[in-house]
Amino acid sequence: MMSPHTLWTAFATIFRREVRRFTRIWPQTLVPPVITMSLYFVIFGSLIGRRIGEMGGFSYMEFVVPGLIMMAVITNSYSNVASSFYSAKFQRNVEELLVAPIPNWVIMAGYVLGGVARGLIVGFVVTVIALLFTALEVQHLALTIAIVFMAAVLFSLAGFINAIFANSFDDISIIPTFVLTPLTYLGGVFYSIELLSPFWQGLSKLNPVLYMVNAFRYGVLGVSDINVAWAFVGVLVFIALLFGWGLHLMSHGKRLRH
Amino acid sequence: MTAALSISNLQKTYDNGFQALKGISFDVQPGDFFALLGPNGAGKSTTIGIICSLVRKTGGSVSIFGVDIDKDFAAAKQMLGVVPQEFNFSQFEKVFDIVATQGGFYGMPRALAEERTEKYLKQLGLWDKRSTQARMLSGGMKRRLMIARALIHEPKLLILDEPTAGVDIELRRSMWTFLEEINRQGTTIILTTHYLEEAESLCRNIAIIDKGDIVENTSIRSLLKTLNREVFILDVRDPLEACPDLGGFDGRLVDENSLEVTVEKGQSLNDLFTRLGEQGVAVVSMRNRANRLEELFVSLLAEAEKEGTE
Structure with missing residues (x-):
């Protein structure tokens, strides 16, 4: 059994390596989301937004900014862990971790926090760019930070599980393309679900991204389509479930050990 | 004396039904330089995979310096270093980072990991390449990189799976000298190789494995007498x-x-x-x-x- 100090060292080593990886390839990891989000701000927020008018009591630019920041955090956390852990499997350097005396939960924590770091860095840069287009007066700072951190953890865990199951690089793009992107676009990033008919509103409430986007928007603007408490409960439950699932897969060596 | 490695009735049957190990047993004594030989597909790499936890055994037991891997794998792993047959490091990381990072995985403070990295990279002639991405190294350098990485936590038992495959003669000889030196300093070494000359020059004891069974387990000297x-x-x-x-x-x-x-x-x-x-x-x-x-x-x-x- 490793002592708490050696466990911390092992965790910090994995985390440091993850940060080193995405900062080394910053033109691939940090720049593209910033450019994409800037285009969203210009096109949806500024050009089209002027014609849309108010949404939820705010200018369209003000309304859309929190959702776009959350979208950047979610997609970057997910893709960081999915691509990093799958690459480690593909190049077999995951074996460096598997032969070392590190518990599985520490390996997962290191990768997940690496994903969180990228998500939050991208989120921060996108926020700074958003400030060029609109003023943001955060209404509930602690809540805002808490929900963005928890969302980053949740989607990093999801990316980790995706990487465990993946057998090819195609497999780590299928979920983001066919599941994550639709859920995000339909998760109230660009509109209030009050605009939808009751049926579509009910259906939207099954979308977990809706809760995170709205909780974050509540933190920034003070308005939400849903009960924010449920968002926190839901995210915590999903984090626990995905962490448990990930640990189960690791301990059974799913696609990692023969 | 507690064996450096004790394998008892080790079995492995893969999901497709292939029985890679049929219940092998052998011991390796502390300080030994031991050869595990066998043709391709005999079960050597499966055995090594089980010892270092990359392959799950179907039956039997493995102890490293008396520590049963089923009871305290973390303690057993601390005493074990493995140099696998195939390159298994990130091709895009720098040589220094690969070795120092591995030290961190074993819980070593960064300063100690860096000190040891310098020591082993120098001993293995890779210090000049410390800032080079691993993919830029030659085949022989990559093999030496994996040896440096396996030694970073200074294991008591070092297992090398075909360490000199594809390495030219001059480099192979220098690797032999290096391995003999760390063996002299007390590290128990287990070697699998296709170069039988290598086993004869370096190793004192031998186990020959074929189709998942041990067909011979003795000293090289007694074997040659036969x-x-x-x-x-x-x-x-x-x-x-x-x-x-x-x-x-x-x-x-x-x-x-x-x-x-x-x-x-x-x-x-x-x-x-x-x-x-x-x-x-x-x-x-x-x-x-x-x-x-x-x-x-x-x-x-x-x-x-x-x-x-x-």
């Missing part, structure tokens, strides 16, 4: 037109400057040289036709094959 015959190539000074009279020895003319002679157990090389001398044949050099261990290896596998078909 050799019933050796075939020598003799280089002669003056060209020969025909094979000279070799008396009781079997032989043939390979070309005008060399003879191939089989010496059975009990026959004396003195008799052979006397007979050749009487005929005016001067021998300038001689060598084994094949590595002695290779001949034994082939005959042991042939015997195992024969027993298997009977």
